[in-house]
Amino acid sequence: MTHSAPLHVPSHADLRAVVRIVGVASALGAPAPGPEAAPAALERNGLLQHLQGLGVAASWQETLVPLTVPPAGAPMRERLDAVGELARRVADHLTALAPEVFPLVIGGDHAIGIGTWRGVATRVASRGALGLIWIDAHLDSHTELSTHSGNIHGMPLAALLDEGDPALTGIDGPRIDPANVAVIGARSWDPEERERLQRLGVQIFDMAEVRDRGIAAVFCDALSVVRERTGAFGVSIDLDALDASAFPAVICPESAGIAPEELCDALLALRGCGDFAAMEIVEYLPDLDPGGTCAGWVANIAGAALGPSTYLLRAKEREFGAHNYAPLPVVFRHGRGVWLWDVEGRRYLDMMSAYSAVSFGHANPRLLRALNDQAQRLALTSRAFSNDRLPVLMERLCGLLGYDRVLPVNTGLEAVETALKTARKWGYKVKGIAPDQAEIIACEGNFHGRSITIVGMSSEEQYRDGFGPFPAGFKRIPYGDADALEAAITPDTTAFLVEPIQGEGGILVPPAGYLARCAEICRRHNVLLIADEVQTGLGRTGRLLACDHEGVHPDGLILGKALGGGLLPVSAFLADAPVLDVLQPGDHGSTFGGNPLGAAVALEVLAILDETRPWEHATRLGERLMARFRDARLPCVREVRGRGLLVGIELDPAQLRATTAAELLLARGIATKDTHNTVIRFAPPLIITEAELDAAADVVLDTLAAATTHRGQTPLQP
Numbered sequence: 001m002t003h004s005a006p007l008h009v010p011s012h013a014d015l016r017a018v019v020r021i022v023g024v025a026s027a028l029g030a031p032a033p034g035p036e037a038a039p040a041a042l043e044r045n046g047l048l049q050h051l052q053g054l055g056v057a058a059s060w061q062e063t064l065v066p067l068t069v070p071p072a073g074a075p076m077r078e079r080l081d082a083v084g085e086l087a088r089r090v091a092d093h094l095t096a097l098a099p100e101v102f103p104l105v106i107g108g109d110h111a112i113g114i115g116t117w118r119g120v121a122t123r124v125a126s127r128g129a130l131g132l133i134w135i136d137a138h139l140d141s142h143t144e145l146s147t148h149s150g151n152i153h154g155m156p157l158a159a160l161l162d163e164g165d166p167a168l169t170g171i172d173g174p175r176i177d178p179a180n181v182a183v184i185g186a187r188s189w190d191p192e193e194r195e196r197l198q199r200l201g202v203q204i205f206d207m208a209e210v211r212d213r214g215i216a217a218v219f220c221d222a223l224s225v226v227r228e229r230t231g232a233f234g235v236s237i238d239l240d241a242l243d244a245s246a247f248p249a250v251i252c253p254e255s256a257g258i259a260p261e262e263l264c265d266a267l268l269a270l271r272g273c274g275d276f277a278a279m280e281i282v283e284y285l286p287d288l289d290p291g292g293t294c295a296g297w298v299a300n301i302a303g304a305a306l307g308p309s310t311y312l313l314r315a316k317e318r319e320f321g322a323h324n325y326a327p328l329p330v331v332f333r334h335g336r337g338v339w340l341w342d343v344e345g346r347r348y349l350d351m352m353s354a355y356s357a358v359s360f361g362h363a364n365p366r367l368l369r370a371l372n373d374q375a376q377r378l379a380l381t382s383r384a385f386s387n388d389r390l391p392v393l394m395e396r397l398c399g400l401l402g403y404d405r406v407l408p409v410n411t412g413l414e415a416v417e418t419a420l421k422t423a424r425k426w427g428y429k430v431k432g433i434a435p436d437q438a439e440i441i442a443c444e445g446n447f448h449g450r451s452i453t454i455v456g457m458s459s460e461e462q463y464r465d466g467f468g469p470f471p472a473g474f475k476r477i478p479y480g481d482a483d484a485l486e487a488a489i490t491p492d493t494t495a496f497l498v499e500p501i502q503g504e505g506g507i508l509v510p511p512a513g514y515l516a517r518c519a520e521i522c523r524r525h526n527v528l529l530i531a532d533e534v535q536t537g538l539g540r541t542g543r544l545l546a547c548d549h550e551g552v553h554p555d556g557l558i559l560g561k562a563l564g565g566g567l568l569p570v571s572a573f574l575a576d577a578p579v580l581d582v583l584q585p586g587d588h589g590s591t592f593g594g595n596p597l598g599a600a601v602a603l604e605v606l607a608i609l610d611e612t613r614p615w616e617h618a619t620r621l622g623e624r625l626m627a628r629f630r631d632a633r634l635p636c637v638r639e640v641r642g643r644g645l646l647v648g649i650e651l652d653p654a655q656l657r658a659t660t661a662a663e664l665l666l667a668r669g670i671a672t673k674d675t676h677n678t679v680i681r682f683a684p685p686l687i688i689t690e691a692e693l694d695a696a697a698d699v700v701l702d703t704l705a706a707a708t709t710h711r712g713q714t715p716l717q718p
């Protein structure tokens, strides 16, 4: 089917103008040739492709070249006129671009800024005055009279503020009010320059201040300077603002500057600014960047600032994605440890861990190394052949968990499906159940995944609605009731499938002794006890397996989520030989199941588990978290329950809905999600520290208390 219906995604033009890259191949203001080659070099190194890859509607518009290039050693007058003439053309060029265009100007030396910002000021004049952030190691505020070096790339900021030779100051366009100019990262200047900017009232956040307060805080202040009573603002980046050891390919390198990755993180804030009108990146020197590393940073810098916003990405997802999820209003861009950052650079504590899959933290260096090393060697063979990682994983898993055999698959539901197929076949081949009569017992409130068979077992109406008919041979009993299990078992019962703690069901912990009694009942009736530890396994609940709390060794064990280290889907079904040996070649399998890439990551997961024993930490922190939540005695809280770092707060829906609580927490930097509208879950990566967890608990308690206070439940304190 072709997509002929009109698309409703707001175009970039509606939110952030379509980006046009304008090169200015000039070294007129520089002490020596070199920077004029920058636009072509950056184009060759994939600046445009990087932006397009991020989803930015970008194109390379054209590259302007100076019409006259004075010879080396030409008098100042001649050079000023040449720079002025080029600046005028740059300004005119930008002025002529369609209103919806967002210009990304690529120098050249910084003298081109005179043209860029006069042109941009003209472009935005109907909206109001232009503010300007000038990120630079230098102040660029000499005039032809005060200059020591004689280089015009040391003059553009003064010229933009109307100080200097008329060839530079006289370019058409509205004047920029110095009160709306902020310089960031300066660390090398002549006294006359600083005196000039201070006299004019420019706000200077020098490098000492950047080091002291951090680029993010300084950038935030700079934004308020340039947005005060202006209609729009621009950002000019002289790449020598960056630390010279990380970014040496500039005309005037200066040490002790801004780290490129920190600048990128700060620039993310620009994505949410509808009044961000243009950007300029100058002073790149390709000759000093033979490997293209610095060109890569330029692309990252542009991408950080110009990449799509939360709003645009969510609109695209709504427009083009099936609506089988209703994600909370945040778009994450990167994660490290227990932290996540959204596309505008806001930081969140991850209290979800992707439904407990990211137990060892985002971008865990050991897991990344295992992934990268293996990806470069061999990622997939299918199990038509053996690979050199899977057998090792199989041996380790069986040894660690005490089973004879393992069947590796990808997602959790595949492992559940594997368990169900194996249990049925065992029922027929070993237990002797008559053909097609095998029964499997599951629990009310279960969650084992989303296939037709599995939702057929569910008691949740929404999971089933519209997906029938469901396979026969499944029965449900109340969760936590061992007598109900005994009563439900018939001679045709082959297996009882149970979660040791119901995660999606609402972090429901069954009564003490439940699992042990179920195990005893199953043993007595020759029924397989199959534990779904996809969510509870591998340290989450304070033991290696949640079954360990009751000393239960189930006949079948389902693992998933954390086994893939939060990097890949790796799941498994484990059982002893009499059970799993019912499967013959060809009975079951999957193209990706047991792939060497997943196996290498899972092997590293097992090594981390062995070395760090995170369940001990999870027990202590989980108890601490639950005690904090219980002791607060908030009126909106009905119950606090959980085990280890799988904790739920059940709210009184008459006072606060869990969906609302999740949104309020998100706004305060805590990423988590409700289950069943009534329970908010807290399942951070197991590597979370006590201090991080305490800080999160403070925010959670404060948010819940405030939410109910605002609803008038508790009188506001004077």
Ligand SMILES: Cc1ncc(COP(=O)(O)O)c(C=O)c1O
Residues within 6 Å of the ligand: 355, 411, 412, 413, 414, 416, 447, 448, 449, 450, 499, 503, 504, 532, 533, 534, 535, 536, 560, 561
């Ligand atoms: C207990 C349990 N089993 C199975 C699954 C399904 O796993 P997947 O989403 O990887 O298919 C889940 C997912 O949340 C789960 O919590």
